[in-house]
Amino acid sequence: MKNRFIKLLLAAVFLGSLSPAAAQTxxxxxxxxxxxxxxxxxxxxxxxxxxxxxxxxxxxxxxxxxxxxxxxxxxxxxxxxxxxxxxxxxxxxxxxxxxxxxxxxxxxxxxxxxxxxxxxxxxxxxxxxxxxxxxxxxxxxxxxxxxxxxxxxxxxxxxxxxxxxxxxxxxxxxxxxxxxxxxxxxxxxxxxxxxDPVYVDDMQLYPDVAKKSVEVRLKIDNRTKKPFEGKALITVSGNGLHVTKEIPVGGDAEEAGLAETVALGREAKLWDEFNPNLYTVECTLLTGTGKETFEHKKSATFGMREVAQGRNHILLNGRPV
The missing domain is CATH 2.60.120.260 (Galactose-binding domain-like)
Structure with a gap:
């Protein structure tokens, strides 16, 4: 129990030391x-x-x-x-x-x-x-x-x-x-x-209109040939909204996948052709392998919309188009 507590404490100290700095790109x-x-x-x-x-x-x-x-x-x-x-x-x-x-x-x-x-x-x-x-x-x-x-x-x-x-x-x-x-x-x-040799190779966004959330899927490439650990800071902003979520990341493979759902709250605005409300997701990846530290940022925009098949029409957020 004592050893487990020490490991958790060291991990917390490491994550805290990887504070955002100037982008390394x-x-x-x-x-x-x-x-x-x-x-x-x-x-x-x-x-x-x-x-x-x-x-x-x-x-x-x-x-x-x-x-x-x-x-x-x-x-x-x-x-x-x-x-x-x-x-x-x-x-x-x-x-x-x-x-x-x-x-x-x-x-x-x-x-x-x-x-x-x-x-x-x-x-x-x-x-x-x-x-x-x-x-x-x-x-x-x-x-x-x-x-x-x-x-x-x-x-x-x-x-x-x-x-x-x-x-x-x-x-x-x-x-x-x-x-x-x-x-x-x-x-x-x-x-x-x-x-840097640990970076976000791909980021895909999947909005959920009913739950007022967005799922962020990341593919992280690790070119160091060493185990890495750190955190991903995900920020969603736009239209008066600012939400941040911190996720631990790590692994020893050349590629790591990560999927995280970020709740936007009831005030999140929907997107359509008359109200093109857009949000920006920025992921700041802060990682390290021993004494080396890495940073990478990737961003993308999205709108809260749901396209579905109606009886006679295509539906956008439940409205026939």
Whole structure:
């Protein structure tokens, strides 16, 4: 009984020592001038020397798309069923930049983040391929950790391929000339992100209108190869609401899952198209392995709404829409 009390006391002291401090996440904005080259012959898939083996000769400013810089062929057509692009390009396009990785990022996990690309993005560090991502509706996040050395300069080469990657219907709204156009490039945020080796990899929110609560599901990655322990501080705020909940976390696996329900109270406001009330969930993860301490923050917004199937209509919070 005495030993159990001592263990509980030590755990409480450890959790108390992990107080919130300045966020340990570091970011470097990558917008600006990049070297550039088109690849209508698709050297990447052929036997000729691929583009990442060489320094590209042209330049382009990112974020941006090839249409903006009159890259491709000038369209002689005037379509009656959609807008007409002045310049069209479909195929691989290469983007390249030499980047010095800060020495203080040693020990961190390093990611290359593109908010919006179209369609396939492939990344090389120097001459080594890192990964290929073909998500069409969410950001591309390439893990560079095992390919770069903090304190050194590496050549980052990105290939964006806007050809059809799958045999999908040509009228689908995510990839067609009839809606957003079949553009090639990188839009939105583009940055390097360095996080501590224990971090929140994924956070999902599930509001419960009846109970006036939200379930927060976390996936925590542990890259230290050691047991870790600490706490997660979950804060829900917005519309005059401020609720905080503290949860102990820990484990020795590479991945840990956590689900916690946070009660918002009777005053929590519902969301609909006429009253778009939003709340923000922020999770501050404070952990450690022995003498090392880590911190990571992740946030997301949500609305209190419930979508259901009615007899003849879709119901939003019980109201037919």
């Amino acid at each position: 570091r970011e470097v904005d990558l917008s600006g001038e990049w070297r550039f080259q088109t690849d209508v012959m698709d050297f990447r898939r052929g036997s000729l020397s691929p583009r990442y083996n060489h320094q590209l000769q042209e330049t382009i400013t990112l974020p941006g798309i090839t249409d903006d810089y009159q890259i491709g062929y000038k369209s002689p057509y005037r379509h009656v069923d959609r807008l007409t692009r002045v310049y069209e390009y479909m195929g691989p396009a290469w983007y390249q930049r030499d980047i010095e990785f800060p020495a203080e990022w040693k020990g961190k996990c390093i990611f290359l983040y593109f908010e919006r690309t179209h369609w396939l993005s492939s990344v090389w560090v120097d001459t080594k391929e890192v990964s290929r991502l073909d998500y069409i509706s969410v950001p591309h996040n390439h893990d560079l950790t095992d390919f770069v050395t903090p304190g050194k300069t590496h050549r980052i080469t990105v290939c964006i391929d806007n050809r059809f990657q799958y045999n999908t219907h040509k009228w689908n709204h995510a990839h067609t000339e009839f809606t957003q156009i079949n553009w090639n490039g990188i839009l939105g945020e583009m940055k390097l992100v360095a996080v």
